[in-house]
Amino acid sequence: MGARDLVQYAVSGLTLGSIYAMIALSLTIIYNTTGVVNFAQGQFVMVAGLVAATLFGHGVPMFAVALCTIASTAALAAVVYVVTVAPIPRATMFANILVTLGIGIVLTNIAQQSWGTEAKVLAPITKGPAMHLFGATITRQALWIIAITACLMIALHLFFRRTRAGQKMLACAETREGASLVGINISLVKITAYVLAGALAGIAGFLITPVTSALFSTGITFTLKGFSAAALGGFGSPVGAIIGGLLLGLLESYGGALFSTGYQDLISLVALVLILMLHPGGIVGTRVLA
């Protein structure tokens, strides 16, 4: 593997990894504030991709496509929270898994009904020739994905550290009862978490669709990649979600080069099983999921 290949696989790994990191982060935000692992998170990403592709197909300018996509998944997540999660606050873990699976099934069915079974395409954010570095080809979309993800991570860090809404979320992640005792409106925090996670899924879907195209059946795969990334980094830790996502992307990219691309999907799955069994706290070492 020469310098050219090393750079090439690093770029494609970081591109995919950024998307995984975003999904993992959105799962983490929901899990920390509500205690629910949202199995329908990948369907939010899928819906975002289809919405973006449709708007683009109607000649909407790219900037407006991005805003509408993000707004629509944020709204979708809020509706999902109000209709299905909020009414059953004391549900068992198994009931929560079933309900979020049910939401995933509903969203997949709606997507199939509205958009059909063919993949929809979306143009990259900016046109123009690819760039070259050490002989490796770097598409403009890859740069956009990596740059936007980096900016988002910084923005989220500031949100959690510097704003009252972010601080309230952190308090809820620490202990919901305690947060409620000091006067924090838990319901408001929870719905904020869903909106934020929906927006993140929207951004992920908008960014990845020009690379992979959008298809109704891809939701559960996104969820699974998000799980793998979150578990790899340490479930429940935002920093872990980012590290896990990027690492998973790189693993898949270099792994796909070493083995064959058909078995590429196995890498994230085997990584997930191994990390859960051998080091359940993940890389940053969070408390173990029960």
Place this chain on the structure above:
Amino acid sequence: MTGRIVAVAVICIGVAVPFVISSEFWLSILIFASIYAIAAMGLILLFGDAGQISFGQGGFYGLGAYVSALIALHLNWPVWATMVIGAVAAGSAGFLLGFPILKLRGLSLAMATLAFAQIMFVLFRQLSITQGSLGLSAIPAPSIGRFAFDDSRRYYLLVFGVAVVVYFLTRNIQNSGLGRALRALGGSEIAAASVGIDVRLLKSRVFAVSAMSAGLAGALLAHYVTYISSDGFSLDLSILLVVVVGIGGMHRPLGAVLGALFVAIVPQYLSGSLQGYSALTYGVLLTLVFMWVRNGLIGLVDATVSTIAAGIRAVTHRLTRSQV
């Protein structure tokens, strides 16, 4: 006593069905329902009694299907034998996998088993022997002597019979010492260990039993549809089997039966009456049951039965008092 009468009545109805329903389509729906019920009954022991979640059932189902189909195709062994081998292969895989994977609990276990199911799917898709999405075709039907189970009515009777056997086996396991040990495990792992139950071995055993039921169901499917490809064994299948138990109720094998009937019949019924909105309605229906019905459909049935029984008791009580 009433339980036995109900059981005999249900079996009689089940046997009579193919002679009343002549529609090939509805018979195939009932065959699928029986197959799902067989795979889901293993999950009753695993979820309902032992309290362990698994999304891996689709992986074992696929393993049973491919092992049985491949042996029947390449070695020409009788299908009876290959089905048993398929089920045993899935059970053994479950036993071996159980030791490492069942160290995990709750959500970690759900994710790890989900990953296992997806790993199996990728293998079915990529390995040269399973022929990926091209698939295996001309899988032979089972036969006794010259009597082949090659039409829907005969095959229905076969899978219904197997489902009845698996049902009673599940009931027997629940009522045995093993079943009590499983419920102790489901109640509290530490308490179960403290009364001398070998928790790890027990978990692996129940995982093996549930994997075996899935493998058997998969084998029954392969020799019915005569063509299998990797597309049929995706994550959707594992999720479907969890949905069967979730919708039917996870504490009694009858829950698996009700759930299997629900997922096999309701979507077909809806698509007949609602066309375009059927899939959506079905999904919404599932979500509503998951949200509001505790213990699934079987819980709903139990509650209705006990309300009616209480009503009858109240009426008879009043009648006898008025006579005095």
